[in-house]
Amino acid sequence: MYECRIAGTGRYVPEKVLTNTDLEKIVETSDEWIIKRTGIRERRIAAEDQSTSDLALEAARVALDRAGLAAEDLDAIILATLTPDTYCPAGACYVQNLLGATNACAFDLSAACTGFVYGITVGSSLVRTGVHKNVLVLGAETLSRFIDYTDRNTCILFGDGAGAAVLSRAEEGGDSRLLDHYLRSDGGGTDLIIMPGGGARRPSSHDTVDGKLHFLSMQGNDVFKFATKSMQTLIETAIERNGLSVDDLDLVVPHQVNSRIIDTVLRKVDIPEEKIYLNLQRYGNTSAASVPMALHEAVEEGRVQAGSLVLLVAFGAGLTWGYNLVRW
Ligand code: COA
DSSP: OOEEEEEEEEEESSSSEHHHHHHHSSSSSOOOHHHHHHHHEEEEEEOOOHHHHHHHHHHHHHHHHTTTGGGOOOEEEEEOOOOOOOSSSHHHHHHHHHHHHHTTTEEEEOOOGGGGHHHHHHHHHHHTSSSSEEEEEEEEOOGGGGGGOOOOHHHHTOOOEHHHHHHEEETTTOOOEEEEEEEEOOGGTTTTEEESSSSSSSSOHHHHHHHOOOOSSEHHHHHHHHHHHHHHHHHHHHHHTTTGGGOSSSSEEEEEOOOOOHHHHHHTTTTTGGGGGOHHHHHHHHHHGGGEEEEHHHHTTSSTTTTOOEEEEEEEETTTEEEEEEOO
16 A cells, blocks of 8 residues: 655636625625625636636646646546536546546546545545556536526525645655545435436426526525534544544635534534634635635645645535545
């Protein structure tokens, strides 16, 4: 077995900004309500000619640059997304072509907002077992294509963006490595966050379009409870399984979902606010892109440095939840 580390991170967000004030003109809501209930102030929306692979491509280029690698050095591309360019072929194949990663296999991973954390776990397993040396893990979404902008319960929450991490074989004797992974799911909660139409269960038809079944729907209150509980459990499990205390963690990078959910968890697990990285006020919930986007910003701002102990925490549709514990 080898050790695996994160060699570089990247992030890309589209230029167009959709503010709470813009949303006030579309649905019955207010800037004040959205900030109070979610902490979100604005989100990014992909341009008409941008798809998920285009956003992922830009994040991938930054991550490769930070890792000091070329596209040809990649052995695998894993794209975590719930909004791929097409369901067949996989979105990762578009990225592979755009990037010119001629030596890489490419596949998508579907675990909704937990997708990037699942992707890091799968990618690092490929590196640790010696199957591959360099694996690109992407979380990218164009959620704006799957949001009903007449539904105020969902349209205020979500945005578009992409994040990336290059996983590489760790140097012998170095401390930088992925230390622990933990993944869970509960298929009993499939109805809580769902795009019901377009799959084999409800194939696309006039009825599914008229019934708006191709949009994301959500039972907000139940999801709130699940999110709070799973995030708390994940942090407590990471601490317990690795013989840590809260003080040992330098930074927690949670799924950027809702500041009320995060504040509730902070109080329960007694973590100081400065140990949590938050950018949800600028981007909203970008599903699989949220953790890698936040991680990249934390790295670029110097909040993650050599030797830092970083916990990536995510939860989402499925239901799914998980963490990665990383020594930087
Ligand atoms: N603007 C103004 N009012 C709104 C609104 C909006 N955008 N959305 C809902 N409301 C209204 C509701 O209709 C309801 O009105 P009523 O009392 O007259 O029926 C009232 O606000 C309270 O609704 P409720 O759903 O109880 O609000 P909430 O405090 O639970 O906040 C969410 C709603 C969606 C912000 C919250 O449930 C949430 O964040 N859930 C988690 C969602 C999530 O993170 N999903 C992704 C997980 S990966």
